[in-house]
Amino acid sequence: MRRQTEQEREYPSLRGLPVDICIFTVATERRTADNTRTDRRSLKSYPRRCLELVLIQRSGDTFNDHWALPGGFTNVETESLDQAAIRELQEETNLTAAIGGETEGWMDGIYLEQMKAYYTPWRDPRGPTPTVAYVALVNEALLAGLRAGGDAKQAQLFRVRVSDAQPLVLESEDGAITLHAADLAFDHASIIADALRFVENKVMTTTIARTLLPKEFTIAQLQQVIAAVAPSYRPTTTNFARDLLKTKTRDRMLLEVLDEAGRPKKTRQYSARPAQLYTFNRAFDARVSIYPRF
Amino acid sequence: MRRQTEQEREYPSLRGLPVDICIFTVATERRTADNTRTDRRSLKSYPRRCLELVLIQRSGDTFNDHWALPGGFTNVETESLDQAAIRELQEETNLTAAIGGETEGWMDGIYLEQMKAYYTPWRDPRGPTPTVAYVALVNEALLAGLRAGGDAKQAQLFRVRVSDAQPLVLESEDGAITLHAADLAFDHASIIADALRFVENKVMTTTIARTLLPKEFTIAQLQQVIAAVAPSYRPTTTNFARDLLKTKTRDRMLLEVLDEAGRPKKTRQYSARPAQLYTFNRAFDARVSIYPRF
DNA sequence: CCAATAGTGTCTGTTAGACAGTATGAA
DNA sequence: TTCATACTGTCTAACAGACACTATTGG
Numbered sequence: 001m002r003r004q005t006e007q008e009r010e011y012p013s014l015r016g017l018p019v020d021i022c023i024f025t026v027a028t029e030r031r032t033a034d035n036t037r038t039d040r041r042s043l044k045s046y047p048r049r050c051l052e053l054v055l056i057q058r059s060g061d062t063f064n065d066h067w068a069l070p071g072g073f074t075n076v077e078t079e080s081l082d083q084a085a086i087r088e089l090q091e092e093t094n095l096t097a098a099i100g101g102e103t104e105g106w107m108d109g110i111y112l113e114q115m116k117a118y119y120t121p122w123r124d125p126r127g128p129t130p131t132v133a134y135v136a137l138v139n140e141a142l143l144a145g146l147r148a149g150g151d152a153k154q155a156q157l158f159r160v161r162v163s164d165a166q167p168l169v170l171e172s173e174d175g176a177i178t179l180h181a182a183d184l185a186f187d188h189a190s191i192i193a194d195a196l197r198f199v200e201n202k203v204m205t206t207t208i209a210r211t212l213l214p215k216e217f218t219i220a221q222l223q224q225v226i227a228a229v230a231p232s233y234r235p236t237t238t239n240f241a242r243d244l245l246k247t248k249t250r251d252r253m254l255l256e257v258l259d260e261a262g263r264p265k266k267t268r269q270y271s272a273r274p275a276q277l278y279t280f281n282r283a284f285d286a287r288v289s290i291y292p293r294f
Numbered sequence: 295m296r297r298q299t300e301q302e303r304e305y306p307s308l309r310g311l312p313v314d315i316c317i318f319t320v321a322t323e324r325r326t327a328d329n330t331r332t333d334r335r336s337l338k339s340y341p342r343r344c345l346e347l348v349l350i351q352r353s354g355d356t357f358n359d360h361w362a363l364p365g366g367f368t369n370v371e372t373e374s375l376d377q378a379a380i381r382e383l384q385e386e387t388n389l390t391a392a393i394g395g396e397t398e399g400w401m402d403g404i405y406l407e408q409m410k411a412y413y414t415p416w417r418d419p420r421g422p423t424p425t426v427a428y429v430a431l432v433n434e435a436l437l438a439g440l441r442a443g444g445d446a447k448q449a450q451l452f453r454v455r456v457s458d459a460q461p462l463v464l465e466s467e468d469g470a471i472t473l474h475a476a477d478l479a480f481d482h483a484s485i486i487a488d489a490l491r492f493v494e495n496k497v498m499t500t501t502i503a504r505t506l507l508p509k510e511f512t513i514a515q516l517q518q519v520i521a522a523v524a525p526s527y528r529p530t531t532t533n534f535a536r537d538l539l540k541t542k543t544r545d546r547m548l549l550e551v552l553d554e555a556g557r558p559k560k561t562r563q564y565s566a567r568p569a570q571l572y573t574f575n576r577a578f579d580a581r582v583s584i585y586p587r588f
Numbered sequence: 589c590c591a592a593t594a595g596t597g598t599c600t601g602t603t604a605g606a607c608a609g610t611a612t613g614a615a
Numbered sequence: 616t617t618c619a620t621a622c623t624g625t626c627t628a629a630c631a632g633a634c635a636c637t638a639t640t641g642g
């Protein structure tokens with residue numbers, strides 16, 4: 001069977017489909033070199049956590065010097081969308097770990113999922129251009145290579161701030177750069193807005209928070225991560241742990257970590273009194289419903 | 295500023311991006327001409343309801359005579375993906391109603407949302423071709439025009455059956471055609487499989503069931519629709535209505551319908567004893583979470 | 589000692605779930 | 616009378632949420 005010519009095809013051969021990735025992490029406030037804090041709280045206290053997003057500064061004809069989502073093209077005829085997204089994610093962030101092949105894009109420390117395709121005719125001034133937006137949640141420990149770079153033209157992390165007055169404000173970690181929606185290239189501001197709602201929904205309805213936490217974590221750390229990703233979540237410390245651990249509907253969602261001796265493993269990293277460490281149970285299947293009896 | 299030539303563009307001009315739509319409805323078992331039932335249940339009893347999907351039979355070079363999802367191309371330079379999906383939806387189903395412009399693709403009787411983009415190199419034998427899959431939920435009352443058509447080369451409704459043994463079986467309403475995953479064109483079987491999980495999740499976590507119901511409905515009808523879309527939902531009739539209506543977390547999710555005299559409006563359509571009619575409260579905001587205190 | 593975090597005891601009102609029982613009116 | 620569907624009454628266990636209280640240990 002002969003190869004079809006370009007004209008005969010219903011859909012013309014492409015350079016590949018563009019893919020853009022919203023790479024989120026929940027970053028822990030870092031201490032200064034002499035191990036003191038930037039504020040007046042004591043060393044034995046939880047550092048603040050903040051949702052951050054990776055942006056790159058463009059160089060080229062369109063939107064030169066503007067900040068934009070990292071992305072690229074699928075290698076046509078060889079790559080699927082997911083494969084291209086994984087490749088871009090690794091290229092942009094110098095990820096130290098390789099991404100394994102588990103169901104649903106999971107690996108410890110990395111979550112990757114397609115969010116939505118965008119294709120309004122006016123989104124690219126060069127002409128109608130689609131893009132497929134992915135959302136990645138990456139453990140901050142895996143982004144060490146990105147921070148080491150430090151070149152302004154490279155990828156950089158921005159703190160995400162949303163409020164009623166300012167719909168979207170992005171602030172670089174050193175505080176030198178502040179970006180608003182209009183400062184971003186293409187329609188990336190609205191893609192980011194969609195992505196923020198996407199991750200907020202994910203973190204509340206799945207066990208995805210696992211990706212943003214160390215392998216073993218305390219209940220307070222989990223609450224911090226949830227609050228960082230979902231601004232509408234207001235943590236109430238007192239009963240959270242009990243209700244999370246003791247309720248039948250969430251039975252064995254979290255597992256107590258035991259030490260070598262088989263006794264409950266605790267940490268004193270953030271508090272004087274030792275706190276119990278937990279892991280997420282991979283076998284836990286989250287089901288949510290607005291209707292009773294599900 | 296001069297117009298860029300094709301070669302200068304980063305992304306070549308396209309015929310447009312392909313869009314495929316999974317059009318679902320929950321169909322009520324229809325009675326025969328003499329108003330008797332096909333089974334032995336009494337006339338005053340609930341008709342069965344079944345999830346159905348619109349397919350078209352292809353004609354052309356590729357996958358000729360195979361059944362496939364309805365779809366088409368965006369009109370490049372003028373149409374967004376959503377606009378193209380709306381147009382295709384209207385063309386394929388002879389929708390009697392126009393689609394209004396409310397937030398999130400809602401209108402009474404029609405829900406439309408983008409699900410996912412597909413672009414594995416091998417999904418189209420003619421060459422690498424992406425597609426953006428949409429999911430539509432349409433009230434069966436609006437699909438009268440489709441059923442009136444009756445031409446085999448036109449759109450036709452298929453009952454969706456899923457079981458452990460047979461992952462996907464589609465059966466035409468008259469029972470004449472039975473399709474399995476391998477009978478469908480392209481990768482449409484796997485798109486449909488994704489769409490089934492998508493709508494199941496939607497119906498359990500949002501008030502989308504509204505789209506598939508008449509304006510005013512009984513609690514039993516609502517349960518039927520939920521069960522038709524979400525096979526894992528096992529209705530327990532006794533307390534469902536009370537828990538749905540009386541719980542604080544679902545306060546004013548459903549509203550009692552009143553008649554002209556201001557008294558509770560009831561129907562005797564399906565039962566001897568009159569049943570209360572309800573509508574969905576548009577103002578109800580569904581929030582779901584696996585964590586307590588949200 | 590104080591500060592900060594971890595965790596328990598106890599109480600109240602709400603919800604889930606089971607099950608028995610009553611209500612309505614067509615066939 | 617029987618049947619299908621629509622409800623209500625009542626009980627128990629589980630859960631949400633508030634609040635007071637104790638526990639641990641670095642500074």
